[in-house]
Amino acid sequence: MREVSEREFQLPDAVIGKLLKVAARRKDVISLGPGEPDFDTPKPILREAKKILKNYKKNKVTHYTQGKGILELREEIVKKLKRDNKIRVSPEDISVGCGTQELIFTSFMATLDPSEQVILPDPGYLAYIPAIESLNGTPMHVRLKEENGFEVDPDDIKKQVDKKKSRVIMLNTPSNPTGTVISKKVLEEIADIAVENDLYIFSDEAYEQLVYDEHKHVSIGSLNGMKDYVLTFQTMSKSYAMCGFRLGYCAGPREIVDALTKCKDYTSICAPHFSQLLAKEALKFKDKFAKKMLKEYDRRRKLIVSRLNEMELKTPMPQGAFYTFSNISKYSKNSWKFAEKLLDKGKVAAIPGTEFGKFGGKYLRCSFATDYKLIEEAMDRMEKFLKNKKYR
Numbered sequence: 545m546r547e548v549s550e551r552e553f554q555l556p557d558a559v560i561g562k563l564l565k566v567a568a569r570r571k572d573v574i575s576l577g578p579g580e581p582d583f584d585t586p587k588p589i590l591r592e593a594k595k596i597l598k599n600y601k602k603n604k605v606t607h608y609t610q611g612k613g614i615l616e617l618r619e620e621i622v623k624k625l626k627r628d629n630k631i632r633v634s635p636e637d638i639s640v641g642c643g644t645q646e647l648i649f650t651s652f653m654a655t656l657d658p659s660e661q662v663i664l665p666d667p668g669y670l671a672y673i674p675a676i677e678s679l680n681g682t683p684m685h686v687r688l689k690e691e692n693g694f695e696v697d698p699d700d701i702k703k704q705v706d707k708k709k710s711r712v713i714m715l716n717t718p719s720n721p722t723g724t725v726i727s728k729k730v731l732e733e734i735a736d737i738a739v740e741n742d743l744y745i746f747s748d749e750a751y752e753q754l755v756y757d758e759h760k761h762v763s764i765g766s767l768n769g770m771k772d773y774v775l776t777f778q779t780m781s782k783s784y785a786m787c788g789f790r791l792g793y794c795a796g797p798r799e800i801v802d803a804l805t806k807c808k809d810y811t812s813i814c815a816p817h818f819s820q821l822l823a824k825e826a827l828k829f830k831d832k833f834a835k836k837m838l839k840e841y842d843r844r845r846k847l848i849v850s851r852l853n854e855m856e857l858k859t860p861m862p863q864g865a866f867y868t869f870s871n872i873s874k875y876s877k878n879s880w881k882f883a884e885k886l887l888d889k890g891k892v893a894a895i896p897g898t899e900f901g902k903f904g905g906k907y908l909r910c911s912f913a914t915d916y917k918l919i920e921e922a923m924d925r926m927e928k929f930l931k932n933k934k935y936r
């Protein structure tokens with residue numbers, strides 16, 4: 545019989561996708577769903593894109609590149625990691641991919657044998673678990689507690705370590721969906737656990753340049769003695785608003801970078817040559833554009849957090865990224881149903897916490913990568929929706 549595989553069948557249909565599709569179709573809905581900047585790629589970068597195409601003969605942009613990516617881009621990444629993250633690597637310790645999503649997947653391919661375990665934060669980014677499970681690995685959930693500001697507790701990580709089966713500790717700072725930035729002190733404790741138990745750390749730093757107030761992003765790969773343990777993932781998607789170009793990179797121990805690049809040979813072959821050349825130029829602008837976007841995100845963050853709390857949707861101030869994560873317990877026990885009704889009756893799309901793990905059920909994620917005025921309007925709608933008891 546011709547059917548899709550059992551594995552494909554078991555992959556979750558991301559609710560995000562479904563909700564966002566409905567939101568996009570219905571002109572009357574305001575979407576607080578997006579996981580990407582609402583800004584276009586900055587004009588100076590787009591001007592570079594035109595030059596790249598114009599010079600297509602000389603730069604060979606219409607051809608494949610080597611699996612790790614073009615050397616000139618990896619050299620630019622080496623400079624960036626040293627300058628911004630205090631991570632010292634050579635170009636051979638870097639692999640460039642079609643976004644960090646691909647690199648995280650191929651990194652699991654390169655490290656996990658069946659039934660081996662990955663310790664990961666829950667609630668956490670929704671792509672980790674399907675990747676691990678499709679490779680017959682086992683995700684080991686570490687509950688992030690609201691009372692700790694959703695910062696991971698190293699003791700909870702320790703409890704999940706299995707001497708025989710644990711292979712990787714997955715971290716994400718700043719976090720999607722909670723907006724929490726992990727402190728240096730906590731990272732140091734996690735580093736000790738990795739060394740004691742000989743585990744890899746995968747550090748997803750997609751939002752590293754989007755950090756507010758006094759908070760500081762620290763790359764765990766920069767800590768003493770961590771060079772051989774940490775694979776750092778960063779992306780052009782958020783800091784440079786280049787999601788559509790699909791370009792991310794990872795840096796870390798050579799043996800694993802080589803192994804995941806081999807896996808990539810059988811997935812994408814290489815990241816788009818065009819996007820690699822563009823990323824090389826974009827990185828030369830350093831954090832100029834991220835700083836500009838951050839100012840606007842900050843204005844929206846203050847608005848949305850204060851409005852959500854006024855509605856008694858308890859919402860901590862996000863320290864990084866562009867998401868709020870609200871406790872909806874006062875109104876509902878089921879965030880999926882709550883989000884569905886909010887979409888249907890309130891005409892606002894937001895993502896139920898159930899999307900982010902088994903401990904996400906009490907929460908709702910709103911993205912403030914949406915125009916300020918639309919956020920204001922969405923908050924008015926939500927307030928009206930919450931006042932109407934028959935909708936809950």
Ligand SMILES: Cc1ncc(COP(=O)(O)O)c(C=O)c1O
Pocket residue numbers: 579580642643644645646669716719720748750778779780781787790791792
């Ligand atoms: C935490 C996190 N990691 C990774 C990604 C994937 O980003 P990309 O593949 O565009 O680099 C995302 C996208 O939303 C994300 O939120």
